[in-house]
Amino acid sequence: MISLQTGQLSSTQCKIELEEYKELLNKYSEIDETTLQDFFIKRPQLILLMGRVVGIDAPRKYNNELPIINKYRADFVVADQSQSIFSFIEFEDAKNNSIFNKNINKKTSTYPWANRFEHGYSQVVDWYIHLASNIQTQNMKSEFGSFSIKYFGALIIGRNSSLQHGDCRERFDHRISKSLIDSKHITCYTFDELYDAMEDQYAILSSFGT
Template identity: 60%
Template sequence: MIVLKSGQLRERDCRSELDEFASFLLAGKDIKETDLLDFFEARPQLILLMGRLVGVEGATQYNNETPIIGKYRADFVVSNDNNSTFAFIEFENAMESSIFTKKINKKTLAHSWSLRFEHGYSQVIDWYHHLHENNGTQNMQAEFGRHNIKYYGALIIGRANSLNKSDCRHRFEKRIECSTIYNKHITCYTFDDLYEEMELEYQILSGFK
């Protein structure tokens, strides 16, 4: 059975953790995956807010390093209070070469997709396959307390400025927009874009108590 912690978005705490996130991103150009995981693990407001962006309205439960029906593991999981909707989130590192390689392919004049991006993206695809195959089964009931859940997957990777070269931003956005698995998109943000979207979400929710 999945084990989750209870939480609640609070305006003051959320504001404080968002400011810490902004400072964290400004402090380093390249950030290791372990440093990102440790940073978020200590800040539940950011985890819950991230879950809302991925698709969980009323996000109130979360955890890190959480198994997915025994086969895979998500860096972060966020759900609503009745465990009917889940966000499964994968982190990769935040470096210039996280999404595209630094070097241009001389034969095509295009940057190649990085192995790091392909690994993270494929990880979320594997989650979708696994959850789809188990939806409606006793495995799903045993793991989530119900036979069917609504679920979303996300990959958070890289830095926004790395997409400014050549046509990288356009290719990145089109890949995310046009790719579906079982009619589901995979949410994908750079860490800088994640912060910007969190700020917008905070402004929308700034009236909560």
């Protein structure tokens, strides 16, 4: 059975942790994956807020480094109180060559997709295929307490600055918006975009005074 901790979003603590995240992004132009994972693990409000960004309207459950039906592993998992809706989130590093290689392919005059992006994106694809193949099975029931769940997958990778070259931003946006896996989109943000999206969710949260 999947093991999740219980938490609740607090606008006061969210603001503190968001400011810490902003400081991290401003301080370093490149950040390795382990540093980012450790940073979020110590800040449950950011994990829950990230869950809202990835599709969980009322996130209450979360954890890190969890297996997905004994085959794959997600860096972060967020769920609602009833554990019927899940977001599975993959972190890669936040470097200038995380999404596209730094050097142009001389034969095509484009920046090739980076191995780091392809690896992270493929991870989420594998999750979707694995989860879909286990719907209505005892494996799904044993892991999630139900024969079927609603789920979202996300890849967080790179920095905005790496998308400013050539047509990188256009290609990134097009790939994310147009690609479907088992009729599902894969949410994908740079770590800068994640901050902006979480700040938007914080504004909604704080307007209710929670």
